[in-house]
Amino acid sequence: MRARRFEEAKRLASSNLELAWWIFMRVSGVLLVFLVLGHLFTRAVIFDFHHDLNYDHMVKVMNSVTWKFYNWLLLFLSILHGTNGLRYIIDDYIASGRARAWVKILVYTFVFLVTVFGTLALWGWNYQPME
Amino acid sequence: MYRGREGQWAFVLHRISGVAIILFLTLHVTEISSSMFGPKWFNALLEFEANPIFGLGLVGVAALVLYHALNGLRIILMDFTSWGVKYQRQLWYGVWALYVVIGFPMLFAMLGHVFGGGE
Numbered sequence: 707m708r709a710r711r712f713e714e715a716k717r718l719a720s721s722n723l724e725l726a727w728w729i730f731m732r733v734s735g736v737l738l739v740f741l742v743l744g745h746l747f748t749r750a751v752i753f754d755f756h757h758d759l760n761y762d763h764m765v766k767v768m769n770s771v772t773w774k775f776y777n778w779l780l781l782f783l784s785i786l787h788g789t790n791g792l793r794y795i796i797d798d799y800i801a802s803g804r805a806r807a808w809v810k811i812l813v814y815t816f817v818f819l820v821t822v823f824g825t826l827a828l829w830g831w832n833y834q835p836m837e
Numbered sequence: 838m839y840r841g842r843e844g845q846w847a848f849v850l851h852r853i854s855g856v857a858i859i860l861f862l863t864l865h866v867t868e869i870s871s872s873m874f875g876p877k878w879f880n881a882l883l884e885f886e887a888n889p890i891f892g893l894g895l896v897g898v899a900a901l902v903l904y905h906a907l908n909g910l911r912i913i914l915m916d917f918t919s920w921g922v923k924y925q926r927q928l929w930y931g932v933w934a935l936y937v938v939i940g941f942p943m944l945f946a947m948l949g950h951v952f953g954g955g956e
Contacts, residue, residue, distance in 0.1 A: 711915070711916055711922065712916050712917055715916070732912075732913050732916060732917075735909045735910075735912075735913060736910070736913065738906070739906045739909065739910060742902055742906065743902075743903075743906065746899055746902065746943070747943075750895060750899065750947055750950075751942075751943050751946045751947060752946070754950045754953075754955060755895070755950055756887070756892055756950040756951050756953075756955070757950065757953075757955030758955070759883060760880060760883065761872065761875075761876040761879045761880050761883075764869075764872045764879065765872075768872065781866060784859075784862055785862070788855065788858065788859030788862055789859070791855045791856075791859065792855075792856070792859060795852060795855075795856065816863065817863065820863045820866050820867055821866075823866065823867060823870045824866040824867075824869075824870050826870070826873070827869070827870030827871075827872065827873050828870075831873050833872070836876045
């Protein structure tokens with residue numbers, strides 16, 4: 707949907723679901739600005755990721771409930787925002803309906819597996835520090 | 838509104854950075870989640886990624902993320918204010934001004950980690 711304004715988006719949306727995705731991209735976008743920049747600052751700018759990142763550091767972060775919630779929200783919002791963005795791009799540039807359907811099935815399956823893997827790592831695992 | 842000028846570049850860069858970011862995101866989630874495999878695997882992975890090439894790659898991803906974030910805010914202003922579309926070109930220059938102000942300290946901090954001695 708190539709709308710430039712909210713009024714236009716409401717008028718052009720092919721369905722309520724399409725309009726909901728349009729709004730989701732804006733709402734998740736604002737949240738992601740803060741979540742992603744917060745992530746970048748704490749993990750790559752203030753923190754010396756090149757020297758101080760090791761398994762024991764990961765254990766501390768992965769076992770922290772606060773970071774579990776932060777990272778899970780970050781994971782879900784960024785995956786949904788990114789995959790929906792890819793869907794817009796696929797719809798724009800792949801003309802053949804058959805190819806489009808296949809590319810979408812592949813992309814969605816891959817993204818789904820990555821999300822399951824990430825969720826498992828956050829909530830389904832007990833990390834033990836090294837002796 | 839576009840005609841191959843600033844607005845068109847803003848749009849193209851938003852798309853390219855978006856695709857690159859989701860690609861990195863899936864790699865990054867997989868890599869970090871593989872800490873489930875235990876210290877032996879994870880520390881070996883970190884040793885492999887100790888090559889400055891990966892550090893520079895991270896700097897590149899951060900640069901794309903910052904553009905996508907700031908231009909995304911510009912898009913939201915265009916969508917929800919009465920004046921955003923009219924001043925979209927000026928907003929784009931605003932994006933780059935903020936980009937430099939926020940991006941340079943980040944760049945130097947990150948390069949300091951990659952090429953500094955640590956501690």
